[in-house]
Amino acid sequence: MLGKNMNIRIGGPMTPVVKKILILNAAVFFIQQIVGLFRPDMMELLLGLHHQGFLHEFKFWQIFTYMFLHGGWIHIIVNLLGIWMFAGDLEKLWGSSLFMRYYLFSGIGAGVFIAIMNYFLYLKYQIDPVTIGASGAIFAILLAYGWTWPNRQVLLYFIIPIKVKYFVIIFGLIAFFGSLSTVYGTGGNISHIGHLGGLISGMIFILVRMRKTGTPYTTKKISIDNIFSRALKKRRLDRKKKEIETRIHAKNIIDELLEKIARQGMSSLSQKERKDLEWARKHYYPDNDEILH
Numbered sequence: 001m002l003g004k005n006m007n008i009r010i011g012g013p014m015t016p017v018v019k020k021i022l023i024l025n026a027a028v029f030f031i032q033q034i035v036g037l038f039r040p041d042m043m044e045l046l047l048g049l050h051h052q053g054f055l056h057e058f059k060f061w062q063i064f065t066y067m068f069l070h071g072g073w074i075h076i077i078v079n080l081l082g083i084w085m086f087a088g089d090l091e092k093l094w095g096s097s098l099f100m101r102y103y104l105f106s107g108i109g110a111g112v113f114i115a116i117m118n119y120f121l122y123l124k125y126q127i128d129p130v131t132i133g134a135s136g137a138i139f140a141i142l143l144a145y146g147w148t149w150p151n152r153q154v155l156l157y158f159i160i161p162i163k164v165k166y167f168v169i170i171f172g173l174i175a176f177f178g179s180l181s182t183v184y185g186t187g188g189n190i191s192h193i194g195h196l197g198g199l200i201s202g203m204i205f206i207l208v209r210m211r212k213t214g215t216p217y218t219t220k221k222i223s224i225d226n227i228f229s230r231a232l233k234k235r236r237l238d239r240k241k242k243e244i245e246t247r248i249h250a251k252n253i254i255d256e257l258l259e260k261i262a263r264q265g266m267s268s269l270s271q272k273e274r275k276d277l278e279w280a281r282k283h284y285y286p287d288n289d290e291i292l293h
Contacts, residue, residue, distance in 0.1 A: 012084060012085055012086060012087065012089045013088035013089065013092060013100075013219030014084075014088060014096055015087075015088045015092055015137060016082070016089075016091070016094065016096055017091050017096045017099055017103070017280075018083060018087045018088045018091055021087070021103065021134075021249070022083060022084065022085060024068060025068055025070070025076065025079070025080060025083075025134060026076070026080065027239060028068045028069060028070075029069070029070050029076050031043070032044075032069060032070070038128035041130075043069060043238060044130050044132060044175055045130065046059070047061075047062060047065040047066065047068075047132075048062060048065075048066050048069055048071055048127050048130040048131060048132040049063060049066035049111055049114055049118070049119075049132070050062070050113060050118060050129065050131065051115070051119055051122045052122075052128050053130045054115055054118070055115075055119070055222040056154065062111075063108055063111035063112065063115060064104075064107075064108055064111070066111060066114075066131055066132050066133070067107040067108075067110075067132075067133065067134045067136065067137055068134070069075070069133065070132060070133050070134075071132055071133065075133060077242020078272045079134045079138055082138040082141070082142070083134070083138060083141065085139050085146045086138075086142060087099070087103075087141050089145065089148075089149070090102075090141060090144055090145060090148070092172045093148065095210070101205075102140065102144065102205055103137050103141070104137075105109065105141070105205050106136060106137045106139075106141075106198050106200060106201040106202045106205065107136055107140075108132065108142030108201075109136070109139070109140075109197055109200070109201025109202075109204070109205075110135075110137065110139070110195075110197035110198040110201055111136065111194075111197070111199065112134070112197065112201075113136075113193050113194065113197025113200070113201075114131045114191060114193055114194045114197060116182075116193075117179070117182060117193040118131070118188070120183070121182070121185075124185075125185055131191045133191070133194070133250045135191065135194055135195055135198065136191075136194040136198030136201070137196055137198055138198070139171065139172075139175065139194075139195045139198035139199050139202070140194075140198040140199060140201055140202030140205075141201050141202075142164075142167070142168050142171065142199075143168055143172075143198075143202040143206075143253040144167075144202055144206065145164060146164040147206060148166035149164060150161050150163065150164055150165035150224060151164070151165070152164045154167055154243075162196070166288060167292075171195070172196075172199055174195075175192050175193075175195035175196040175199060176189040176192075176196055176233070177192075178190060178192025178193075178195070179180050179192045179193045179196045217264035220246050228293040238255060246283050247283060249280075249283075250279070250280035250281075251280070251284055252283035253276050253279075253280040254277065254279065254280045254281070254284060257269065257273055257276065257277050262275075
């Protein structure tokens with residue numbers, strides 16, 4: 001905490017799904033270390049996402065399993081810190097079921113982008129990188145967190161205080177331009193396309209959710225009773241609106257004809273104007289006159 005009003009986020013709550021994700025990633029990592037002592041790269045080639053395995057050997061599970069493997073201690077520590085810092089608040093707000101669907105959808109969605117990039121790299125450069133790690137899903141979590149609490153502050157690289165919305169923008173731009181570098185064969189060992197794919201997949205999930213429910217943050221299903229209740233409420237509002245519009249129209253007629261009577265007398269009204277005045281009298285209620293002003 002750098003000041004009373006800084007509200008800098010250090011970590012989030014240890015919610016049920018977040019706890020399971022952390023434990024699962026840690027457990028798989030330790031299994032990797034043990035298996036790697038006897039069969040180096042076996043788990044990475046079997047469960048990591050790469051072009052040869054995914055398309056030529058039909059290991060389609062790789063688009064899911066790749067996100068639970070990690071390439072070293074720094075890799076897994078950074079990723080688990082990211083999940084711990086940002087995911088718990090989202091799970092509390094969204095509910096465990098919705099958050100889990102979001103996490104898996106974004107991770108698999110990032111895997112689709114990775115598979116497309118791997119196909120391109122294989123065709124153009126005859127290289128077949130193996131991608132592992134939860135970064136795609138974590139970038140989606142960052143997106144949702146920034147969408148929900150844009151003005152909260154975090155410590156960039158644990159040093160620089162920055163609002164989450166700018167934090168997401170910065171890392172989104174890095175992912176975008178990093179992906180362009182990968183296309184030209186200079187992307188390095190970081191899966192920028194996985195990060196970008198996680199952001200895009202998370203955005204798709206949120207926008208579809210908002211289109212269906214009006215907000216990505218509710219887990220409530222729209223029941224038949226709710227549909228009828230909303231329809232009845234809308235009907236009542238429409239009827240009230242029409243009633244007010246009718247009374248305003250009636251008041252205008254009365255004002256216009258009374259002004260004519262004051263100038264020219266009652267006998268100056270035509271038959272139609274007399275009918276209009278009678279109609280206006282029936283639809284205008286002077287006790288609710290304040291509504292019309």
